[in-house]
Amino acid sequence: MREKKITIRDIAERSGVSRATVSRYLNGGHWVSGEAAARIGRIIDETGYVANESARSLATGRSNCIAFLLGEPQELLFADANFSTLLRSIADELGRKGMSLIMMTTDSAAESQRNMRFLRAGHVDGVLLVAWHYGARKGLIRALHAQDMPVVVAEYPATEARATSYVHVDDYQGAAEATRYLAARGARRIAMIAGPKGPSGSLDRVRGYTDALAELRQGPLLVERGDYSKPSGRVCAARLLDRDPSIDGLFAASDAMAIGAIQALRDLGRDVPSDVQVVGFDDQQLAQISEPPLTTMRQPFQEIGRRMVDQLIDLIRGGAPVGTTLPLELVVRGSTR
Template identity: 75%
Template sequence: MTIRDIAQEAGVSRATVSRYLNGGHWVSEQAAAKVQAVIDRTDYVANERARSLATGRSNSVAFLLGEPQELLFADPNFSTLLRAIADELGRKGMSLIMMTTDNQEENKRNLKFLRGGHVDGVLLVAWHYGVRKGLIHSLHAMDMPFVVAECPEVDSDSTSYVHVDDYHGAARATHYLLERGAKSVAMIAGPEGPTGALERVRGFEDAMRSRGQNPEWIERGDYSKASGYDAALRLLKRAPQVDGLFVASDLMAIGAMQALRSQGRDVPANVQVIGFDDQQLAQISEPPLTTLRQPFGEIGRKMVDQLIDLIHGGSPVGTILPLELVVRQTTR
């Protein structure tokens, strides 16, 4: 079946069928119903290669993970965001190409593939500052439409991004611990460099100072459960009086709670804990974890919408989304 065949069977013009297949703009409900009926009856599938040649677009976008491939499975945030993006692209009839960056050679191959015109745009996810900075510069240099899943430290005015309000989320979590009676609040932060990690630390520090307290007890991890465990042990050694703990990821919070229990500290009776992300493991941890919920579904939708707008000639925009404090049983 061709577009011409569909038009003939539906009794509409070829232009009407073309408009319907490309989003349905300026097509009446009656004409749309006729075209869809023929498509359903004939099981028509558009020839994407022919469409690509005609439009100069591939109808595909790349999910570029600027991290080693194993992190896609080790850190649930990556896979959750990937799923949200894939669902949104599927609703829009677009294909997704998954790309990871394990080393410099793979990074070069990825950039060469992107320069070849195989995708219309890129959704960039890279937590490490150096990697993200290099990829942003490379994508700008090849004039590739792209959206970053974090506020970029470079070219922020010319780069489209979707980010969560890490600063106010961290401040809210810190205030909540103090409001619930914690006298000595500490933080387990993420690695230095990423904008989000820096903003969470800044939110914690400002909230502590606003209550007349010195934010002196901060240890860092790499967002893994093991690093949260080790960081909690270091904190207890430095400040055994800690009775409130804000942790910059759910995985690290789970590890921290294990460390607290190993030292005879009950959660939340002795130490209240708040995590960050609201992954499924936060709901099934023992006890269930109070945490800040990242709206991954909305992040994915916003990234896709902003990328499509860029592909069609729109200007880059930055979006900041709020975080929700989800109260469970690790706080009193």
């Protein structure tokens, strides 16, 4: 005999709440008490209830689906661990809210146009836009606004800032703190391996380093730009040491570049941290297992993902754009004294 399908009415009865309360829980949890949400969630887990998304879409006019739009070449999704870390955080948060995720990339102008046609067709309710290496393609944010598509950007948007919801970390203060920490640990000639020009986060990290050195009355400025990868960190470190062999402190704008720099320093006969102290940025898993373990500025990726999802859901429901800036945390390990 065919098993009876569990309905929203069944969940409401077993949870001791109204169907409207269950419906609010399934649509993001607004106006549902913590106690009621816990009961509903437990009953859903016990019964294996799955919402009828087709019926819900017809009733609400929404797809209950969100796009994660990587505004950069697809290979960077796999080359830069930060993308996959944030994507996992976002997917987990959407899963908790019963929403689906579509992954989209923009390898070319033609693909960007196809993406915009797909979004205009109403397949998703909103977009989470990430473009850390080169910044979002010119006009992409404006194009999303033009079709009234709710969007949250994982970076301070250089354009359309007032009209755009965003979540980012305090790159300026993070870079300044890393530079000051190197000085406090005795470094007197501090260099920086920066990220590519373009994204606001990359620019802010250079400003933080520059202003901290001015505050410390140290100089000269010693900056080489990489692409956030380990090989670029290795190349940049070798260039910096060639420019100034007296460098005894190095701040890299990503963990991968910091670890590449440590490899270059080892090749040049420099010990880390005895000869040169190194601080990274991100706190990826590789920072914990590097040799020596890497002192770094930790990005709160779980919180970034949660805030992006919450702000996007609020936009979908008619809320106003919100800008969120999150602090970083200095994690001290063996690459500094």
